[in-house]
Amino acid sequence: MNRVELVSGFFRHLAQTSSSPMAMVVSEATGSIIRDAEGRDHIDLLAGMGVAATGHRHPKVVARIEEQLGRHLHVMVYGEMIQETQVALAQGLASLLPATLDSVYFTNSGTEAVEGALKLARKARGRNRLMAFHGAFHGDTLGAVSVGGNPHYRDPFEPLLPDVGFLAMDDRDGLAAIDDSVAAVIVEPVQAEAGVIIPSPGFLAALRERCSETGSLLIFDEVITGLGRTGTMFAFEREQVVPDLLVLAKALGGGLPLGAFIASRDLMASLCQDPELGHVTTFGGHPLSAAAGLAALEVIIEEQLAERAETAGAHFEERLTALLSGPCLETVRRRGLLLGLVMDSAARTQAFVKQCRAERLVLGWTLHDDRVLRLAPPLVITEAELEESALRMQRALARVS
Known part of the structure; x- marks a missing residue:
């Protein structure tokens, strides 16, 4: 099926869980990257809601x-x-x-x-x-x-x-x-x-x-x-x-x-x-x-991914705090590579998520607190991908602010 047929079939025949799904047409996924039907790479900061801890399609x-x-x-x-x-x-x-x-x-x-x-x-x-x-x-x-x-x-x-x-x-x-x-x-x-x-x-x-x-x-x-x-x-x-x-x-x-x-x-x-x-x-x-x-x-x-989750998570928190500091971001909560970015309002969070997705980042807010942006990337995500993610989020927040 081509992209148009896929999108049409998705909305017509698959039961929906919300009125505004991400609706990205997935072509393939490897490691921390999801590629869409247009060939664009998106950094996955949710790991399928924590599923892809070892990355998408780990060779082993x-x-x-x-x-x-x-x-x-x-x-x-x-x-x-x-x-x-x-x-x-x-x-x-x-x-x-x-x-x-x-x-x-x-x-x-x-x-x-x-x-x-x-x-x-x-x-x-x-x-x-x-x-x-x-x-x-x-x-x-x-x-x-x-x-x-x-x-x-x-x-x-x-x-x-x-x-x-x-x-x-x-x-x-x-x-x-x-x-x-x-x-x-x-x-x-x-x-x-x-x-x-x-x-x-x-x-x-x-x-x-x-x-x-x-x-x-x-x-x-x-x-x-x-x-x-x-x-x-x-x-x-x-x-x-x-x-x-x-x-x-x-x-x-x-x-x-x-x-x-x-x-x-x-x-x-x-x-x-x-x-x-x-x-x-x-x-x-x-x-x-x-x-x-x-x-x-x-x-x-x-691959000692539990230990890596702590060290990579601490560095990611440090970079996010430095790059996103300002009145929009209240605090960053973290345990390992599970992070919550607490924004100053639900409206700001939604706008920020929209702009982050435009930057080709896969993320979203938490189910029970719509002021909190949750991040749970694959535990194999590279330092370069985390740094690139932080820079993209900085650009996204600048547009929202």
Whole structure:
């Protein structure tokens, strides 16, 4: 199809998620660059919302996918047949995690992994109540929306899961609301969609302590922050807080759809008894996705991308602060290569994003705070690409100002 036919088909036959999609016609993508149908290169500062942590089409990931294509695709519903790529990836993840996180349940996406974690928590604890945080985003299925912290996206779909309460980030006194009726508390160690909100040191430890006191399970949603994004392999490592359940996705699949929730073997056993097959998925841990995920995990480790996220992120923050300083930019929030640029108004942010896209930068504002521009580039992005991005953003902001 030519470009006109593609654009027409996109708007006519693909369900839309907003009234103003980017609508770039993608020709190809490699590393940190997305090329459009006109042959123009765009620097990707979102990595497909954190998916392309190892870059688009990393050679090692592509090779592993091609190798798996020569062996088999889907052969049976998840959990019934032993497939090498699933076993190898689960072992690889477990080797990087505390001993209490040694059982991996693969899913198709992050929101499905959240659903599994919530379901496991309620069954294992025999309690109904769940707690989450204001500003949180955990996905768009009904259970995930139920623990989402923005009423704007929650209210239109009520009634949702009953008996869900919300806490305020950094309010230690508010943790008293967690009692022995609570099955689980779910939290993002960095709230990305809320505007890259980073908890104060010690808050997550206090949350861990309260959950332990009440027998409530602690779920860390690291769909965005996991696998090197925040400067450590997992964000919980910074606070030395170990959750009872860990949720991963996005970067986990190396560019293919893959999610997971991880717990202890004893805890996970709740899902396969009373009744058996109490939680199943057809395509979770698809062999192609698992193969890509295994290669991506090896790349993250071998190329030390978590460490690079911290050093490159710090330099990028420094350059952005220097080049964009002025009344329009209030502050820059950062954890690793996850940054939030807080602008002085939503209107300014939207205008800035428009001008940045004209500069051929792929970026956008956060879902729950339209004053915040979020940046989450591939962890393999080069220093030259980060410098060029900062210069393009400087030009874009000059036009907005």
